[in-house]
Amino acid sequence: MKRNLRLGVFGFGCVGQGLYHVLNETKGLKAEIRRIVVRNPEKQRPIPKEFFSYDENVILEDPEIDVVVELIDDPVAAYRILKKALEKGKAVVTANKRMLAEHLAEIHELQLRYGKPVLYEGAVCASIPIIRNLEEYYDNDLISSLEGIFNGSTNFILTKVFEERKSYPEALAQAQQLGFAESDPSLDVRAFDPKFKLAILIAHAFGQFVDPEELVHFGIDRISSTDLRFARENGLTIKLVGRAFKKDGKVFGLVAPQLLESTHPLSAVRNEYNAVTVEGAFAEKQTFIGKGAGSYPTGSAVLSDISALTYDYRYEYKKNLQENGLVFSNEAQVEVLVSFSSGQVSHADFLKVTDGYRSGQTEYIRGQVSFDKIKEWFALEGVSVLLAPEAVIQPLTKKALLTV
Amino acid sequence: MKRNLRLGVFGFGCVGQGLYHVLNETKGLKAEIRRIVVRNPEKQRPIPKEFFSYDENVILEDPEIDVVVELIDDPVAAYRILKKALEKGKAVVTANKRMLAEHLAEIHELQLRYGKPVLYEGAVCASIPIIRNLEEYYDNDLISSLEGIFNGSTNFILTKVFEERKSYPEALAQAQQLGFAESDPSLDVRAFDPKFKLAILIAHAFGQFVDPEELVHFGIDRISSTDLRFARENGLTIKLVGRAFKKDGKVFGLVAPQLLESTHPLSAVRNEYNAVTVEGAFAEKQTFIGKGAGSYPTGSAVLSDISALTYDYRYEYKKNLQENGLVFSNEAQVEVLVSFSSGQVSHADFLKVTDGYRSGQTEYIRGQVSFDKIKEWFALEGVSVLLAPEAVIQPLTKKALLTV
Secondary structure (H helix, E strand, O other): OOOOEEEEEEOOOHHHHHHHHHHHHOOOOOEEEEEEEOOOOOOOOOOOHHHEEOOOHHHHOOOOOOEEEEOOOOHHHHHHHHHHHHHOOOEEEEOOHHHHHHHHHHHHHHHHHHOOOEEOHHHOOOOOOHHHHHHHHOOOOOEEEEEEEOOHHHHHHHHHHHHOOOOHHHHHHHHHHOOOOOOOHHHHHOOHHHHHHHHHHHHHHHOOOOOHHHOEEOOOOOOOHHHHHHHHHOOEEEEEEEEEEEEOOEEEEEEEEEEEEOOOHHHHOOOOEEEEEEEEOOOEEEEEEEEOOOHHHHHHHHHHHHHHHOOOOOOOOHHHHOOOOOEEOOOEEEEEEEEEOOOOOOHHHOOEEEEEEEEOOEEEEEEEEEHHHHHHHHOOOOOEEEEOOOOOOEEOOHHHHHHO | OOOOEEEEEEOOOHHHHHHHHHHHHOOOOOEEEEEEEOOOOOOOOOOOHHHEEOOOHHHHOOOOOOEEEEOOOOHHHHHHHHHHHHHOOOEEEEOOHHHHHHHHHHHHHHHHHHOOOEEOHHHOOOOOOHHHHHHHHOOOOOEEEEEEEOOHHHHHHHHHHHHOOOOHHHHHHHHHHOOOOOOOHHHHHOOHHHHHHHHHHHHHHHOOOOOHHHOEEOOOOOOOHHHHHHHHHOOEEEEEEEEEEEEOOEEEEEEEEEEEEOOOHHHHOOOOEEEEEEEEOOOEEEEEEEEOOOHHHHHHHHHHHHHHHOOOOOOOOHHHHOOOOOEEOOOEEEEEEEEEOOOOOOHHHOOEEEEEEEEOOEEEEEEEEEHHHHHHHHOOOOOEEEEOOOOOOEEOOHHHHHHO
16 A cells, blocks of 8 residues: 655755655655755755755654655765664655765664665666665575776766867866766765675675775776776776676675776767676676666655555665675685785785886786785786786685785 | 465476476475376376366366466467456466457456456467566556567577578477477467467556457568578678557557667567567556566576465456547558569559669569558468568558548
């Protein structure tokens, strides 16, 4: 039986406005916005002032509001709002990937404790219904890996840089203008944002609540013109790829830019589009492609969550409950192409070197490295890491474990 | 609350065996196969004889069996089994697209009457969870169109013919050997199979129960070596594309081979893979790609349906219930490239001619034609129809309606 839902919305930025319009233009959904709480009373808004309040308790203390829709930037305030909403017996819909990734185990607990659901399809790959599919459809398929492009803003930038030969700052400015970029662009270009999404995906695909701090990541901000030339001369493109992978009872995860052959399915995913490929034991590879950024795609995902609440849908975190004995681990290695100048990297950093050369001031080494080494390099400005085409994560060999 | 399900399985061909293995290797699913009913007691089976019965009432009259899993070829027997199973209070899982397409309105009625669900994710694009997503996730997004590759066998054949320059009979034999083709290959190559799937998709995307007889379709069996050369010389590929589209209160549908630019997302879908692109008002284009044929991919979809029955999932046919006022129509036109010999086609058949030329014995005309004309040509051996690249279905103009 469908219920009429009364919504309290926090935030009226790009996604909030998208939701407002999507909701206004959709018939048949039994939900109405009762209140919108924003921080700044001075800011010009595209709809009349009487919709807005400036005190979060106007929503949280209103017993008539069933659902809190949390669409603000600040992860600390977002988590406080989420907790209080659940305590007050309200369901929560949020698209705040950072807040979710950093508190997912607690949010799971809170849902069990207060009996109210938290839905967040819009937090990962915007319009792609990946969480719902991992929860519901891949319930019994034994997922072995997932990989994809989880950040629309950086994919837009890489597309413009590669295909239209725009400069990096120019492409970034365009992404921001179109509303694809986070208000702090370093979250995107340094790959924090796709890391948060990978942490959420790992919870629903493998049942592990992984602290995003644990996940190794590398951004696109250090890709040099020499890297771009190298890619072009070899008929390759570069995408920021997130992946997680299960082997020998362990789950590994990594986000890093990768050189891809033109035949690789992800190389055809352009602009603000995202993609996720799920590999299962029986269904084999399944790819979902859709817009990963922008107010309407994210707004439509938030709307689908609200719609699901009208029939009391909730995530069950089935893989977590299955107690599959998996543990998260960074004891893994992968093949990379590293560029650097002035001796920051040496052959000794590699488990195995397959190639090396110099182009002007830039030196390149290609070979197998441990995840720990990639983490070290993240701290060294001037070192740029690209995964090799067809790179596959492998557990560290025993020998490598001894030497690391 | 999850329930323990006792399954009665009809048929032990390619999909039945896939299900048997998938079920054996999957932990955590509360379902067991009680009986398998097959037709032929003489046939060699890959598992011991004691699993099998040869009388359908062994399953249908057994009150302990909760779910009938119908995986036989014969659509008449399949529908009889489905009806009787529902009457007897059993849920049904089926992958029989022909039976479903031909009886979907009645099957909807029967589910309401007997209160038992029929699930059939495996019937459309095997492992791709498209029906579940149309039902659940795109509930409130206003879907404007869907298009895709719905037949794994013909896509495999076209891939082998294009990329490996195999002959058509050689590619067909290989598809059959790999278990991708229907036992009657004309269902695949003459595009009946994808037409059945399109009819099912239209029900879940637009709420219309369309008699598949009404849907205009064209196969790949008339694609000539001249057509192939034409495509290759122009840097194009050919895919068998199904599509449905909503405009001005009408729903149109068509399955036909189409010339595609190499940049078209469907041109990269190879071998037995299928793809579906759903376009919505807010989520914009969403593409699902996965294996569309083979015992394991289909078996895993059947398994996901069985799993969904453990928590009493059912399709709600929400778009049908919304009474959106849509009607199905064939009053449409599309741009095609038609090849023929000996005057079977003339300029007068076209609403607008854009090009025409001759290659050896074969004549070509390119232009806009009505759906009715494509239906006429289907009956004329020797006429081959390819949709033009970027072809878009358009409602017939008033002028064209007068002259048709």
